[in-house]
Amino acid sequence: MRKKFLFPLIFGIILTAYSTFTLLEAFVIPSEIVYLDDGSFGGESGSNADDDYLTNEVTANAPESPEPPAETGGEPSGGDTMGGDKDDSPETTSPGTSEPETTDETTPEETEPPAPPEPIITENSYICPEFSVTITTVREYDTDIYVADVVLSDISHLKAGLAKNAFGRNLSEKTSKIAKRLAAVLAINGDYYGFRSRGFVMRNGYLYRDSVQKGSGHEDLVVYSDGKFEIIDEAGSDANSLAENGAVHIFSFGPGLLRDGEITVDEKSEVELALKSNPRTAIGQIGPLHYVFIVSDGRTDKSAGLTLLQLANFMQSLGCDNAYNLDGGGSSTMYFMGKIVNNPTDGWYNGERKVSDIVYIG
Amino acid sequence: MYISDEKIAERRSLGVKVYAPVTVFCAIFFLIYDRFSHGVRSPYMTFLFVPPLVLGLLPSLIIYLLPRIPKQPAVSADVYHAGVASVTVSSMLRGIFEIAGTSSSYQEYLMVAGVVLLAAGAVIYAAAIVKDLISSG
Numbered sequence: 001m002r003k004k005f006l007f008p009l010i011f012g013i014i015l016t017a018y019s020t021f022t023l024l025e026a027f028v029i030p031s032e033i034v035y036l037d038d039g040s041f042g043g044e045s046g047s048n049a050d051d052d053y054l055t056n057e058v059t060a061n062a063p064e065s066p067e068p069p070a071e072t073g074g075e076p077s078g079g080d081t082m083g084g085d086k087d088d089s090p091e092t093t094s095p096g097t098s099e100p101e102t103t104d105e106t107t108p109e110e111t112e113p114p115a116p117p118e119p120i121i122t123e124n125s126y127i128c129p130e131f132s133v134t135i136t137t138v139r140e141y142d143t144d145i146y147v148a149d150v151v152l153s154d155i156s157h158l159k160a161g162l163a164k165n166a167f168g169r170n171l172s173e174k175t176s177k178i179a180k181r182l183a184a185v186l187a188i189n190g191d192y193y194g195f196r197s198r199g200f201v202m203r204n205g206y207l208y209r210d211s212v213q214k215g216s217g218h219e220d221l222v223v224y225s226d227g228k229f230e231i232i233d234e235a236g237s238d239a240n241s242l243a244e245n246g247a248v249h250i251f252s253f254g255p256g257l258l259r260d261g262e263i264t265v266d267e268k269s270e271v272e273l274a275l276k277s278n279p280r281t282a283i284g285q286i287g288p289l290h291y292v293f294i295v296s297d298g299r300t301d302k303s304a305g306l307t308l309l310q311l312a313n314f315m316q317s318l319g320c321d322n323a324y325n326l327d328g329g330g331s332s333t334m335y336f337m338g339k340i341v342n343n344p345t346d347g348w349y350n351g352e353r354k355v356s357d358i359v360y361i362g
Numbered sequence: 363m364y365i366s367d368e369k370i371a372e373r374r375s376l377g378v379k380v381y382a383p384v385t386v387f388c389a390i391f392f393l394i395y396d397r398f399s400h401g402v403r404s405p406y407m408t409f410l411f412v413p414p415l416v417l418g419l420l421p422s423l424i425i426y427l428l429p430r431i432p433k434q435p436a437v438s439a440d441v442y443h444a445g446v447a448s449v450t451v452s453s454m455l456r457g458i459f460e461i462a463g464t465s466s467s468y469q470e471y472l473m474v475a476g477v478v479l480l481a482a483g484a485v486i487y488a489a490a491i492v493k494d495l496i497s498s499g
Contacts (some may be wrong), residue, residue, distance in 0.1 A: 007440045011447070019451050022468040026459060195464045214465065278400065300399070329400065347400055 008228045013054060024094030030195075033168035034208060065360075126185050131157045131361055133186045137338055142311045143277070143303040144336050146341050147318065148186050148293040150361055155227040155289065160203040160249055161358045168199070169194050172354035175333040176340055184360035187335040188281050188293045191253035192327040194356030200239045200254035203357065210239035219254040221283070221324035222247045227322060229285040229322040231256035231264075251326065251359075257282060257312035258323040265308045277305035279332035279345070282316045283359060292318055293359070294332035299347035331355050374429065377422025381446075384414045388450065392457075399461045407457025413450040417480065418443070432494045434487050441482025448476025 025031070032211060101166070119128035124135045134149045152158060161182045163173035171194050180234050181185035193201045193209070200220050201209040212218075218234040225246045232242070234252060242250060279298035285291050298305020308325060315323040330346025330353040344352045388411040395407060425431055434442075451472040459465050 004436070008443065011444045013453060015444075015447055018468070018472065019455060020473070022455055022466055023467060026464055026466045027462070188477070191420075195462070197465065197467070346399075 018211060020343060023277065026085075028170060030168050030170045031173065034165050035166045036162065045289050047317060050143050080264035115286065120338070124336075129153065133187075133336070133361055135186075135334075135341060138314075140303065140314055141277075141306055143296050143298060143306055144342070145296045145306070145314060148334065148336070150186065150219075150291045150293060152227065152289040152291070152361070155225060155248065156224070157361055158223065158227075158249075158291070159184075159360050159362060161187070161360055162203065163194070163354070163356050167194075167203075174352040174354050174358050175331075175358050176335050176352060178358045179335045179360055180338070182360060182362040183360075183361060184335065184358070185269075186282070186293065186362075187333075187358045188295055189327055189331045189333045189355045190357035190359050191251040192331055192356050193252065196252075198243075199238075200234060200250040202239065202243065202250035202251065204245055205248050207239055212237075213252065217255070218252065219324075220254040221249075221251040221256070221322075223249040223251075227285075227289045229291075229324070231259050231322055231324055251324065254327050256310065256322070256324050257308065257315055258284065258320050261316070261321050263312045263316060264311070265312050267307065267309050269308050277301075277307050277310070279327040279330070279342075280306045280308075280329050281326040281332045282311055282315060282323055283322030283326060286319045286321065292320060293334065295332050295342045297343050297345075298342065299329075299331075299345055303343075314351075326359070327355065334358075368406035374426045378419065379425050381414050381422050384450075385419050386410050388414055388454075390453070395457075395461075402461045402463075404457040404460035406453045406460060410450070410453055410457060413446060413453055417446045417449065432491050435490045438481075438483050438486035438490060441479050441486065445476050445479030445481075445483055448472055450476075450480055452476055 076129070095286045117129055119126060121127075126133045131150065131152045136147050136149070137145055150158075161178045161184070162171070163178055164171045165181075175187055175189045180182075193199065196213065198211040199209065199213040199218065200211075201207075203227075212234055216235055220232050220234045220237070222230045222232055222242055224230065225248050231254075239250065254271060258264060277298055280294070280296045282294040283291065284294065292315070294311070296306045296311070297303035311325065312323065325332040330344065330349070332342065333344045333352050333355075335358075340352065343350070346353060370410070392407050392410050396403065425434065452469055455466070455469040459469060
């Protein structure tokens with residue numbers, strides 16, 4: 001009798017252990033890690049892109065370090081809703097509070113370089129010579145939708161940040177925490193690349209992953225060095241060619257919502273067969289260096305959430321030519337000047353979910 | 363003699379007794395999981411009950427209801443049932459990953475292993491049947 005059940009018993013134990021490992025490998029265990037040099041850009045290894053191109057791209061578009069913007073005089077933080085270090089953060093809603101001190105007595109005015117204009121900061125906007133951000137809340141489709149209108153002087157101010165300062169699977173941090181560390185003025189969650197083992201990943205001019213996702217119909221958003229957005233079919237594209245053609249960022253979540261002003265989803269289009277309204281995160285381009293970041297609430301009594309078609313319609317109404325759906329649901333988070341703007345929830349737990357990456361202005 | 367027949371019948375019914383609750387469990391597992399998945403569905407999770415039903419319960423019922431079918435060798439049964447378990451667990455993992463929006467090559471390896479085990483178990487059983495037919499003339 002014992003012998004009869006020995007094989008099923010041993011096999012059951014092996015199967016249980018294997019399944020547990022498979023789940024942990026997919027959801028918990030960090031892997032494929034590439035640590036970044038300075039928190040903004042790729043390190044020495046892990047890229048499949050041409051090294052010369054990378055050097056050029058990073059040099060062309062990257063700030064030298066993730067230090068706070070000079071205009072703010074420090075990390076634009078101070079929100080109550082986030083944990084983490086914020087001891088030296090200035091208040092955010094008063095225009096004069098972040099003014100750096102001048103040293104008139106020690107330095108003659110003749111030798112002093114002209115001081116950059118002070119940013120104009122209000123509760124819902126941030127305007128400086130390099131970029132402007134204006135946030136409005138819109139009520140549509142029984143849902144609160146947060147719209148960040150962004151105008152840049154240069155695409156280098158549209159950046160991506162990675163959790164734990166590293167690229168890899170199952171590395172995650174809250175959007176607000178990454179945003180604070182990188183001194184972001186505005187941030188939204190990205191495509192949660194770390195949840196998948198395949199799919200193009202390019203951030204800040206550095207190509208981390210060039211493998212194509214299995215199956216068809218995966219659409220990526222390519223952001224070029226001239227600020228142009230393009231939505232591509234991943235299966236028919238080559239990440240290295242995109243990099244050679246000037247791509248700075250490639251996001252692989254999708255689907256694309258708008259191409260050249262035309263809606264590319266319908267009422268049956270959903271992410272991974274989800275047929276419900278959900279919190280959403282999306283990014284769209286209105287014109288040259290003019291973008292909108294969208295985050296909607298959802299899964300709450302107050303906000304139903306959006307279907308992809310509703311989201312596409314909304315972004316079309318804003319005048320977007322190209323728009324792209326990023327990771328949504330519990331990941332959807334918008335951060336502005338140290339505060340979380342929306343109400344992140346996965347429907348069960350209220351609060352931010354940890355994600356693998358953010359898109360930010362700073 | 364009577365006791366021996368009873369034991370044989372009990373052995374033949376063992377598959378039904380195991381696979382019936384496993385099939386029901388898989389169906390209930392989907393219903394519960396579906397309540398927490400925000401409307402995201404995967405056919406691998408929705409039809410999780412199919413592998414134990416088609417590969418386990420139905421063959422077991424045939425063996426139980428048709429006593430004249432030759433007895434399945436222990437090795438064949440062990441290997442085949444391991445295959446059913448592997449395929450079922452692999453389907454469940456695939457469903458979980460698809461609903462979450464990710465994938466795992468380890469899950470695919472398990473599916474391949476399950477199919478190989480199923481095939482091996484079936485081949486061993488077929489060989490035993492052929493051998494039995496030859497020996498019985």
